[in-house]
Amino acid sequence: MPDNKKKPARSGSSSGKKTAAKSSKPAAKKPEPKSEKPARRGLDPESKAHIFIPFILVLFALFLLLGMVTDNWMGFVGKGLRWLFYGLFGGAAFAVPMLTVVLAFFWRNEVRDGTLKYLILFQVLFLLFLDGMIHLWTGGTVRFDIAAFWENGTELCGGGVIGGIIGCALHSLVGDVGAHLIGIPAIIIFGLSVFGITPYSAYIHIAYFIKKRREEAAENPRGKHERRVFRIKPEPEPVEKTYPKVRRDPNNKHRFVPDVEVGEGADGTEAQPAAEPDIRPDGTAEAKEPPVSDDDIPPFDIPGVKIETVKAFTSASAQGKVPEKSHGTEKSELEAIFGDTSAVDDAVRKFAEEQRAKAAKSGSEVLPDGSEAELEISRTPAAPGENNIPEIVKKEYRFPPVSLLRLDTSPKNVDISDELHTNAKKLVDTLASFRVRTRIVNVSRGPAITRYELAPEEGVRVRAIANLVDDIALNLATTGVRIEAPIPGKAAVGIEVPNKTVSTVYLRELVDTETFRKAQSKLNVSLGVDVAGEPVFLDIAKMPHLLIAGATGMGKSVCINSIITSLLYKAKPEEVKLILVDPKKVELNIYNGLPHLLVPVVSDPKKAAGSLHWAVTEMERRFELIEDVGVRDVKNYNNVTKDDPDREFLPQIVIIIDELADLMMTAPDDVEESICRLAQKARAAGMHLIIGTQRPSVDVITGLIKANVPSRIAFTVASQTDSRVVLDMAGAEKLIGRGDMLYAPVGASKPIRVQGAFVSESEVESIVAFIKDNDGGKAEYSTDIMDSIDRAAAACGSGKRGAQPDDDIDDGGDPMLKQAIELAIESGKISTSLIQRRLSLGYGRAAKLIDAMERRGIVSPPEGQKPRTVLITKQQYMEMVVNRSEELE
Incomplete structure (x- = not known):
């Protein structure tokens, strides 16, 4: 019997994996250890x-x-x-x-x-x-x-x-x-x-620069012609005003210190630094009054800022006492700009008194005179041509630490030579009893199965070995025996036998590897471990779309969780965006609130179809932007336009559908058409589909979907027919479950058997909580996308409850309930009088709306004459609207 082919041990953190890949000689009871060549290590830039x-x-x-x-x-x-x-x-x-x-x-x-x-x-x-x-x-x-x-x-x-x-x-x-x-x-x-x-990248940048200059040159003569025809004088160019940049104070995460260069004043004295604004949790700015001297007055304007409400003023401004500047002139700077300021002071004082009176009527807290000024500044960006205020830089995304994932604590280096030797001898003897002469050439042991590689003698047909799969399972007293004849790239037949003890592959073993960390693609995710114990990763960008199918409880949802978790460890929110569709309402709702989400997790089947329709629209819009620049895909578009402020950055979008069967029952034509269009064209636009289903039948996975989704993953299925629907070949019906899968990437001749990585629900919860805490705890969903999804869902028109997007949040036909809920969430408290004033309703109708919100758990029960407290946040309300939660019914 020839010597076995011993595979080199893997370096890095994966070398300590339990029984990663073992090759032994079954003919010997206890094979003698052989001298192994040291593993070839890659270059480490940190050495x-x-x-x-x-x-x-x-x-x-x-x-x-x-x-x-x-x-x-x-x-x-x-x-x-x-x-x-x-x-x-x-x-x-x-x-x-x-x-x-x-x-x-x-x-x-x-x-x-x-x-x-x-x-x-x-x-x-x-x-x-x-x-x-x-x-x-x-x-x-x-x-x-x-x-x-x-x-x-x-x-x-x-x-x-x-x-x-x-x-x-x-x-x-x-x-x-x-x-x-x-x-x-x-x-x-x-x-x-x-x-x-590279020459290509240089050509792209030069071509884009030339095209942009041509567009500018084409616009300038048109403007000159219009001014000449209509005799319009050219407007003088506005003088650009500079404002201090905002930097974060490391000693206090809720305070921002303006980074201002303090120079000399007009009179040669050193100017006073600007005041430090306080940032409240609700996003409003609290500006502290700096020490005002007789020689320095702050400018009386805030360019580009719209003041919505003024809660209180300082005592000096409320009383109209404005100190004058002494620059040796008769008038102050303020008077030089506005003239007589007494009228302005009277108007300011009158406006402040009106605001205090309104606040006292509504029951809100009134700040006493002399307190710090609180200005609630609109977050709406200034119109083009206006000066923008300094932007407060958002927290930088922190990747979750690997310690949040579970570490494998099972015993290592378990002696399995007896099991390997016994099974190998039984295999050879069983085949010999049917006059099929073979010999063992290699044994590869993985976490769940062991593959015995047999080389048949001359004259032995490969089909003769494949037809004996049931007899082999009988002699080995096991189920789930699978024969791969022949093994791609080898002159051998592989017989895969389940291990007596199945080892769990934890996601941390894959994430905490150099291969995962050094992967350039932001869509590189961890999948599992193959039969040789080597980690398997997949790049969603190269798939470019993935179909995951398997029976209930075989590991499909865990696989989807592993993919999402890997993305959270690999990509920042501005690099990769997610749209999660969960018709079952219990699998993916744990991810609500993540900054990676474009919209809350979609649970309504009608809105899921609308999400796919929006994705098609977004794909076409991206193609127009890419065409304008003159490149081929999103990656080159972002590289070319990264220094162009007029061009938006296009993140990659991954759309994950947990259960396709429910969507096909709701709107089959719309869903199938959208999936096919996305699968055919969305790769260049940076959009990718991951479709999961637990019912792999021809009415769910149609021929059009299969033709346009080239990469597939099959978990254990009920029959050979289902296996052929997913993989176009048999084999998935013989898998042993618990994450055992057949992975067929695009271009592969035969699928690869992989033991999927396991990530528990508690690990996912801890990772999501870490990201939400470090992101400020508030997810920024796109209201424009949500409105587009609502319109697309209404257009589908085949839902169980009709096509009206807002009919499930009305109360007995009252169309004002939605506005009342939004008013309550914006105000933080709600009362009958507030609804009467803001919505122009009568007392009876306003009281009914309050009672309707109380029944839905949106506001608290009455507390005497006090306003009702709102019990949900704006984020929770948006999730309810998207998912048509029963609380709003």
Whole structure:
């Protein structure tokens, strides 16, 4: 019996995995340990060697440069290096230290990306072509004479030996003109490649710049013509006003300190710094009054800001006492701008008294005179041409720590040689009893199954082994035996036998690996472990769409949770957005409130169909933007327009549908059409579909959907027919469940057997809670998208309750209930008098609306004469509207 093929142990955190991939010789009872070759480790940019190499390269470049430009500074070694490099490269020798510095600058990034060899190759090609052209430009001899090349190179005439060889070769083959036509473009291309700029990316940026300039040039003459026809004088360009940028105070996360450069005032004295505004939890700004002196008055305007309400004023402004500036002039700056300010003071004082009176009537708390001013500033962006206020920078997204995931604590290094030897012997004997002669060539053990690789003798048909699957299962006293005949890429037949003890693959084992961390794609997710114990990852961007099917309880929902969790560990909210469709209402609602969500988790089947319709509309809109720029996909669009403030950044969007069967029952035509259109075109627009179903029948997974969704995952299914619906082949009916899957990526000839990663509900809850806490606790849903989904859902018109989007939140036909709920949520408290004033309703109707909100649990029971307290947040209300929650019925 031949020796077994032992696979090298994996490095990194995955090397400690329980029984990752074991190969043994079943013929021997206790195989002797063999000397294993050390595992080949990849380059680690954080290692000490790669930290010091750039410094060594810079020192070498400096030493070489000084040795070439000086006589005795670098001693004998410097003279020797100068003689050597001058003789080899001639005038191009000075490019060697410069390229060495560039190599040192990009060293660690290239090592991390695995492209160091390409950088060195581009530098060598750039130096060779540059040296050859310098030889031709500086009058080097075109006669092939190495001695003359060396002598001329030491005198910086020509390109030395290397430049002379290349220059003479080009001159002899294509002539002087041809040498320039080849050499100059090669120098430009390889020179740009040294700095990571490919010719295609340079072409895209130049073409976009030229196109934008043409559009601007086409608009300018049109404007001049209109002004000439209508005799309109050109408007003077507005003077741009600068405002202080806001930076965050590290000592207090609720306070922002304006980063202001304090200069000299008009009178030569040092100006006072600006006041520190307080940011309240409700998003309003509380501006503290700075110390006002007689020599300095703050400007009396806030450009670009619309003041909605003023709750209180300082005592000075309320009483009309405005200190005057003393600049040696008769009028203050305020009077110079507005004239007599007494009328303004009276108007301000009158307005403040009216606001206090209104606040006292509505029962709200009134601040006493002399307190700090509180200005509630509108968050609506200023119109084009207006000056914008300083923006408060949102918290940077913090990736959840790996410690939130469960660590595998099961015992390691369990002796399984007896089990492997016994099963291997039974396999060979069982096949021999049917006159099928085989031999074991390799054994691979995974978490759930072990694959025995058998090589049949000459003359044995592969189909003869595949037909004995039931007899093999009988002799091994097990179920779920699967035969892969032949194994792709091997001259062997694989017999997959379930392990007696199934090991759980935890998601942390995959997320905490170098492969996952170094993946460039933001849509790279962890899937599980294959039969050899190697981790399996998938890139959703390359799928580009995925179908997940399996019977109830076989691991489909856990797989979807693993995919979503991996995305949370890989992508920021501004990079990847999610739309989650959960018709079952219990699987994905845990993710509500995440900043990655465009809208709350969609549970209503009608609105789910509307979500797909919106996705089609968004896809077409993105294609128009991509076409305007002149690129092919979203990635190139974002790269080209990243410095253009007029172009929006387009994040990637992943649409996850947990149960397709329910949607196909609600609106089959609309759902199928939207899925097919997205699957056909949405890849270039950066939009991807992940479709899950527990009923893989032909009426759910139609032929059009299968044809446009090339990547599939099949968990255990009930019959061979269901397996053929999902994978176009049998095999999924023999899986053992508990995350056991067949993964068929796009382009694969046969599916891969994978044990899916497990993530518990408590782990998901802790990760979601961490992200929500660090994001401020409030999800920013897009109201425009929600309105579009409502309109699309109403257009579907095939729902069980009709097509009116708002009929389930009306109370007995009263159309004002929705407005009353929104008023309550915005105000924080609600009363009958407030509804009467704001909605212009009578007392009886307002009281009925209050009672309707109380029955739905939106407001609290009555507390005497006090206003009712609102019990839900705006985020919860938006989720209720999207999902048509029963609380609103």
